[in-house]
Amino acid sequence: MEEIQLHSFTFPLLIIISLFFFLSITKWFNKLLPSTNKKNLPPSPRKLPIIGNLHQLGPLPHQDFHFLARKHGPVMLLHFGSGPVVVVSSAETAREIMKTHDLTFVNRPHYSVQKKLFYDGKDVSFAPYGEFWRQLKSILVVHLLSNKMVQSFRSVRKDETALFVEKIREYSSSLEKNVVNLSEMFSELTNDGICRSAFGRKYGDSENGGKSMSLLAEFLELLGIISIGDIFPWLGWISRVNGLDKRVRRVAKELDDFLEGLIRERMEKPEGGKNGGNFIDIVLEIFNDKASGFSVDRDSIKALILDVYAGGTDTTATVLEWAMAELLRHPRVMENLQKEVREIVKGKNDITDEDLEKMHYMKAVIKETLRLHPPSPLLVPRVADKDVKIKGYDVSKGTIVMVNAWAIGRDPQSWDEPEKFEPERFLKNSKNENVDFKGLDFELIPFGAGRRGCPGISFAVATIEFVLANIVHKFNWELPDGLHGKDLDVSEKAGVTIHKANPLLAVANRTKCLWYR
Ligand code: HEM
Numbered sequence: 445m446e447e448i449q450l451h452s453f454t455f456p457l458l459i460i461i462s463l464f465f466f467l468s469i470t471k472w473f474n475k476l477l478p479s480t481n482k483k484n485l486p487p488s489p490r491k492l493p494i495i496g497n498l499h500q501l502g503p504l505p506h507q508d509f510h511f512l513a514r515k516h517g518p519v520m521l522l523h524f525g526s527g528p529v530v531v532v533s534s535a536e537t538a539r540e541i542m543k544t545h546d547l548t549f550v551n552r553p554h555y556s557v558q559k560k561l562f563y564d565g566k567d568v569s570f571a572p573y574g575e576f577w578r579q580l581k582s583i584l585v586v587h588l589l590s591n592k593m594v595q596s597f598r599s600v601r602k603d604e605t606a607l608f609v610e611k612i613r614e615y616s617s618s619l620e621k622n623v624v625n626l627s628e629m630f631s632e633l634t635n636d637g638i639c640r641s642a643f644g645r646k647y648g649d650s651e652n653g654g655k656s657m658s659l660l661a662e663f664l665e666l667l668g669i670i671s672i673g674d675i676f677p678w679l680g681w682i683s684r685v686n687g688l689d690k691r692v693r694r695v696a697k698e699l700d701d702f703l704e705g706l707i708r709e710r711m712e713k714p715e716g717g718k719n720g721g722n723f724i725d726i727v728l729e730i731f732n733d734k735a736s737g738f739s740v741d742r743d744s745i746k747a748l749i750l751d752v753y754a755g756g757t758d759t760t761a762t763v764l765e766w767a768m769a770e771l772l773r774h775p776r777v778m779e780n781l782q783k784e785v786r787e788i789v790k791g792k793n794d795i796t797d798e799d800l801e802k803m804h805y806m807k808a809v810i811k812e813t814l815r816l817h818p819p820s821p822l823l824v825p826r827v828a829d830k831d832v833k834i835k836g837y838d839v840s841k842g843t844i845v846m847v848n849a850w851a852i853g854r855d856p857q858s859w860d861e862p863e864k865f866e867p868e869r870f871l872k873n874s875k876n877e878n879v880d881f882k883g884l885d886f887e888l889i890p891f892g893a894g895r896r897g898c899p900g901i902s903f904a905v906a907t908i909e910f911v912l913a914n915i916v917h918k919f920n921w922e923l924p925d926g927l928h929g930k931d932l933d934v935s936e937k938a939g940v941t942i943h944k945a946n947p948l949l950a951v952a953n954r955t956k957c958l959w960y961r
Pocket residue numbers: 542568569570581589751752753755756757759760763818819820823824890891892893894895896897898899900901903904
């Protein structure tokens with residue numbers, strides 16, 4: 445009995461002593477090893493047990509990351525729970541992620557809400573890199589987003605913008621104080637534009653239109669949510685208790701019914717597929733044509749439609765909202781822009797694509813808006829497929845990488861007086877004259893870059909240019925209640941795309957141009 449007791453006490457003690465000895469030896473031995481065997485991790489803000497760095501983030505993480513990067517540098521390692529997240533905040537480091545190592549960061553992390561809503565990632569945005577993703581992206585680019593297709597949607601842009609202008613005119617003359625809610629109106633406009641170009645019709649004013657619109661709005665809202673179980677797998681049960689799982693399931697089911705209805709409707713009266721139909725007709729034709737070589741199934745078609753909707757509506761509306769907010773804050777810039785647009789359009793009613801091409805100041809205003817207000821400030825996250833070095837730091841396989849386009853647009857290394865809204869910086873003979881947002885200049889990357897870069901740039905820019913040129917041509921704008929530009933609140937609202945915290949309200953005064961009947 446004695447012996448057993450002695451034995452049961454000394455044995456664990458021996459293990460502890462040997463473990464301690466082993467750890468000390470390893471530590472001492474590690475010091476002797478060449479430094480290449482040790483990980484050179486990026487600098488990190490101090491983290492807490494279990495939650496990691498989550499306590500340092502608020503509802504606008506791009507701003508918190510920007511603040512932290514000032515202290516820790518342009519490559520920073522954080523932890524969401526125990527999961528490593530690298531945030532990069534300079535043009536040089538963004539280039540390393542999206543150009544030098546684009547293939548290593550070509551996939552996206554899988555979050556459960558997005559996975560469920562996009563049919564298990566059967567869309568372009570979340571599909572794993574490979575043949576399926578390539579096929580789907582090429583269908584999207586060739587049949588909806590190529591320059592040729594974007595031009596072909598000119599009549600949709602023209603009709604929808606004319607309706608928009610008419611609505612502003614009606615509001616301005618009927619409302620007591622002439623105030624229009626531009627934020628709300630831009631959202632409706634981009635919604636209708638995408639639905640008409642891609643699905644052949646809009647939903648806002650149809651029967652059941654209100655229901656469809658609120659379903660789509662709820663879908664966009666859910667896309668901005670990361671379930672707690674994605675960060676702390678052991679807390680996955682919380683989404684079952686707090687109703688998130690149930691809500692996602694309901695929205696996914698209602699969306700599926702809506703999309704099935706849409707597909708049935710198009711199948712019953714297709715408008716000619718490749719010979720002039722809309723995007724959904726063309727995709728259905730490819731789907732039905734076994735000889736096309738594409739292996740898309742019905743779920744991918746529905747996921748693709750959701751991609752177009754999610755990618756193309758809110759993002760474009762946000763750019764218009766911020767552009768007008770900045771123009772109202774900077775009357776000098778507004779005046780220059782109106783002068784340019786009115787001189788080019790002269791007394792005509794219609795603004796043509798050729799006119800838009802000549803509007804260099806307007807293009808500079810749009811670039812400056814995208815520099816300070818990228819709609820998705822952290823782009824869409826990527827994940828490291830293997831161990832890799834970024835700016836000499838070790839980044840391990842599985843690390844999530846976020847590119848802070850918002851911080852890069854404000855980096856004094858790339859921009860003079862970065863906080864100033866100054867479109868002139870992009871004009872001829874200026875320092876940033878050749879900088880563009882197409883994914884080649886890493887100091888301006890609102891659309892991302894590389895293989896996973898946004899395919900919708902031409903589509904979005906065509907809408908933004910046309911709408912902006914029309915509204916500054918046809919109206920003079922001011923803030924309501926005698927507010928001065930400098931008083932306009934420009935704080936941001938949290939969400940998957942970053943809108944103004946408060947809706948943009950403005951007063952439109954008609955100009956005496958020919959357009960006005
Ligand atoms: C101002 C408007 C827009 C902005 C700021 C924007 C921004 C972005 C960003 C930041 C990404 C991720 C890029 C990356 O990971 O490098 C992206 C991807 C994507 N965007 Fe856009 N986007 C806009 C308009 C559009 C439009 C109009 C469409 C389609 C109708 C669209 C469809 C997509 C798709 C499908 C992807 C996923 C690409 C992939 O993963 O391969 N976007 N967009």
